[in-house]
Amino acid sequence: MRGKFITFEGIDGAGKSSHVEWLAETLRQRGLSVLVTREPGGTALGEKLRELLLSEAMHLETETLLMFAARREHLAQRIEPALARGEWVICDRFSDATWAYQGGGRGLDKAKFLALERWVHEHLQPDLTLLFDLPLEVARERIVLANRVLDKFEQERADFHERVRQAYLERAHANPSRMRVIGADDSLENIRKQLEVIASSICS
Numbered sequence: 001m002r003g004k005f006i007t008f009e010g011i012d013g014a015g016k017s018s019h020v021e022w023l024a025e026t027l028r029q030r031g032l033s034v035l036v037t038r039e040p041g042g043t044a045l046g047e048k049l050r051e052l053l054l055s056e057a058m059h060l061e062t063e064t065l066l067m068f069a070a071r072r073e074h075l076a077q078r079i080e081p082a083l084a085r086g087e088w089v090i091c092d093r094f095s096d097a098t099w100a101y102q103g104g105g106r107g108l109d110k111a112k113f114l115a116l117e118r119w120v121h122e123h124l125q126p127d128l129t130l131l132f133d134l135p136l137e138v139a140r141e142r143i144v145l146a147n148r149v150l151d152k153f154e155q156e157r158a159d160f161h162e163r164v165r166q167a168y169l170e171r172a173h174a175n176p177s178r179m180r181v182i183g184a185d186d187s188l189e190n191i192r193k194q195l196e197v198i199a200s201s202i203c204s
């Protein structure tokens, strides 16, 4: 049987990465085989593109095309084969991030996003997307506390990140059966409780 495809989304500092491995382990304890991966990246070529995307200034459409080029490679080399083998795939960001960052944050024409999405994965959408949502200031505070070296996107102004957050919420509103909004302004423990309930429902 084909595996399930789960993606994690949210603004920078929302806390996604803190739960990806934990959810994978929870699913493995239920006997599932789980591949954890991320975007941009996930393949040797994708990781090279990630380095460029996170550091170099470029035209918005170049940025969008490179995000989808990395995604095409990732789907062909890792995601699709794993799902076909019956493995579950957990991916830290996917096309909703392009919708939110290049679309919401930078103003990419929606028709161009939709054309690329149709081209690259017309017949595949995540089975479940967990959107970690929280106020911008809380996410910023976490990044500052973590003393993280800021990448190109994290260096963007607050209004950019606010537009990213709103674009994610609009997309979740438009796709209620696929996307679940996680209240991420909470303790790690309470967020795990929310995820446990979701994990039980998707495994049953």
Ligand SMILES: Nc1ncnc2c1ncn2[C@@H]1O[C@H](COP(=O)(O)OP(=O)(O)O)[C@@H](O)[C@H]1O
Residues within 6 Å of the ligand: 010, 011, 012, 013, 014, 015, 016, 017, 018, 019, 142, 143, 145, 146, 184, 186, 187, 188, 191
């Ligand atoms: N619920 C939480 N409460 C407090 N701090 C958190 C919480 N979740 C994550 N953090 C911390 O915030 C920082 C950003 O978390 P991370 O998981 O890397 O976010 P993301 O992957 O969404 O950018 C890390 O230092 C992490 O330890």
Ligand SMILES: Cc1cn([C@H]2C[C@H](O)[C@@H](COP(=O)(O)OP(=O)(O)O)O2)c(=O)[nH]c1=O
Residues within 6 Å of the ligand: 012, 013, 017, 038, 039, 040, 054, 067, 092, 093, 094, 095, 097, 098, 099, 101, 102, 153, 154
């Ligand atoms: C997948 C994807 C990511 N991004 C951005 C969002 C993030 O700021 C950045 C990298 O994401 P991420 O892996 O969350 O970085 P980190 O966990 O190190 O903070 O790439 C886009 O702008 N568009 C996309 O399609």
